[in-house]
Amino acid sequence: MLNLPMLIRAALDRGVAIPAMPLALTPARRLDERGQRGLIRYYAAAGVGGLAVGVHTTQFAIREPRHGLFEPVLALAAEELTRADRDRAPADALIRVAGLCGDTRQAVAEAELARDLGYHVGLLNTSALGAAAEDAVIAHCRAVAEVIPLFGFYLQPSVGGRVLPYGFWRKFAEIEGVVAIKMAPFNRYQTLDVVRAVAEAGRADVALYTGNDDAIVHDLLTSYRIETPRGRVERRIVGGLLGHWSVWTRRAVELLDECQAATRSGAVSTELLAKAVHVTDANAAFFDAANRFQGCIAGLHEVLRRQRLLAGVWCLDPDETLSPGQIEEIDRVYRSYPELNDDAFVAAHRDAWLSG
Numbered sequence: 001m002l003n004l005p006m007l008i009r010a011a012l013d014r015g016v017a018i019p020a021m022p023l024a025l026t027p028a029r030r031l032d033e034r035g036q037r038g039l040i041r042y043y044a045a046a047g048v049g050g051l052a053v054g055v056h057t058t059q060f061a062i063r064e065p066r067h068g069l070f071e072p073v074l075a076l077a078a079e080e081l082t083r084a085d086r087d088r089a090p091a092d093a094l095i096r097v098a099g100l101c102g103d104t105r106q107a108v109a110e111a112e113l114a115r116d117l118g119y120h121v122g123l124l125n126t127s128a129l130g131a132a133a134e135d136a137v138i139a140h141c142r143a144v145a146e147v148i149p150l151f152g153f154y155l156q157p158s159v160g161g162r163v164l165p166y167g168f169w170r171k172f173a174e175i176e177g178v179v180a181i182k183m184a185p186f187n188r189y190q191t192l193d194v195v196r197a198v199a200e201a202g203r204a205d206v207a208l209y210t211g212n213d214d215a216i217v218h219d220l221l222t223s224y225r226i227e228t229p230r231g232r233v234e235r236r237i238v239g240g241l242l243g244h245w246s247v248w249t250r251r252a253v254e255l256l257d258e259c260q261a262a263t264r265s266g267a268v269s270t271e272l273l274a275k276a277v278h279v280t281d282a283n284a285a286f287f288d289a290a291n292r293f294q295g296c297i298a299g300l301h302e303v304l305r306r307q308r309l310l311a312g313v314w315c316l317d318p319d320e321t322l323s324p325g326q327i328e329e330i331d332r333v334y335r336s337y338p339e340l341n342d343d344a345f346v347a348a349h350r351d352a353w354l355s356g
Helices: 006-014 033-046 070-085 104-116 134-145 166-172 188-200 216-221 249-265 270-287 296-306 326-336 343-353
Strands: 017-019 050-053 095-100 121-124 150-155 178-184 207-210 223-228 231-236 239-242
Touching: 006 095, 006 178, 017 249, 033 070, 033 249, 033 343, 050 070, 070 095, 070 104, 095 104, 104 121, 104 134, 121 134, 121 178, 134 150, 134 166, 150 166, 150 188, 166 178, 166 188, 178 188, 188 207, 188 223, 188 231, 207 216, 216 239, 216 249, 216 270, 239 249, 249 270, 270 296, 270 326, 296 326
Parallel strands: 017 050, 017 239, 050 095, 095 121, 121 150, 150 178, 178 207, 207 239
Antiparallel strands: 223 231
């Protein structure tokens, strides 16, 4: 079995905030290296525990030959993460997550590249396999797990995923190289399928992370008590790997700390439950839920543009942009929940992050 460094494993199991990194582009839709480095420095300064690179929020199109950005973006991020780790205690080293896509040949090649660049785990998106039989998907996952430890990924169907039943996740949990799973089906039944499968497989060493942007706080506060043949198993979702946490990130780190403190004490306040609703409402605006998430990446870019961390909202696909009415929704949540933004933190440090 491929082993994670002990301190990385401990951090992953403890539960940390892992933003999914957006892609900084120039008006010509080329990589804005200065802006990309500034973003990564922002996340490190905000107190995150890791960064996911080459994932949906980074734009899958970076892999297209006409852009040729997959390796350059992963390499740039790895360089900045190494720089950030020099200023952190060894126990606080950042978890490096690389997004992996495509058929088995492509996913294995991406895993090899990520491993060679120093990434710790691969977040495996299996959507390229389409409607392949479950056993074929499991074989695909096993092949990638031979190269790099796996961060499983349950992706919602509305953005390219498929429904994967309990039986699939039970088999997936038996793959030795699986170290974590991101649950993002945006469905409580399907989220429970994953938690139950991991519990019944006896995999206490698989960390559970939320990717359910519509239920971030509820996921982090919930105790799952699963009856198994070996007795009752209690599991919690310990952290988040979220595109939503790529904006207002300082507050996201504080929110995770608040949720973890509440679960340790056993006292969940009504204020925290109210905040859960506010976070979901903000996410609906950023992710363009009203238009089936068509503007989800551009919405995140818009928040970062307002903070002057990105120069614009450009995506590699010129047709991928903000939806009608999305600007007004972002305006509304800014007005409604000023305590959720970290604009003052960004303003105080932005110039330093973007320099050098």
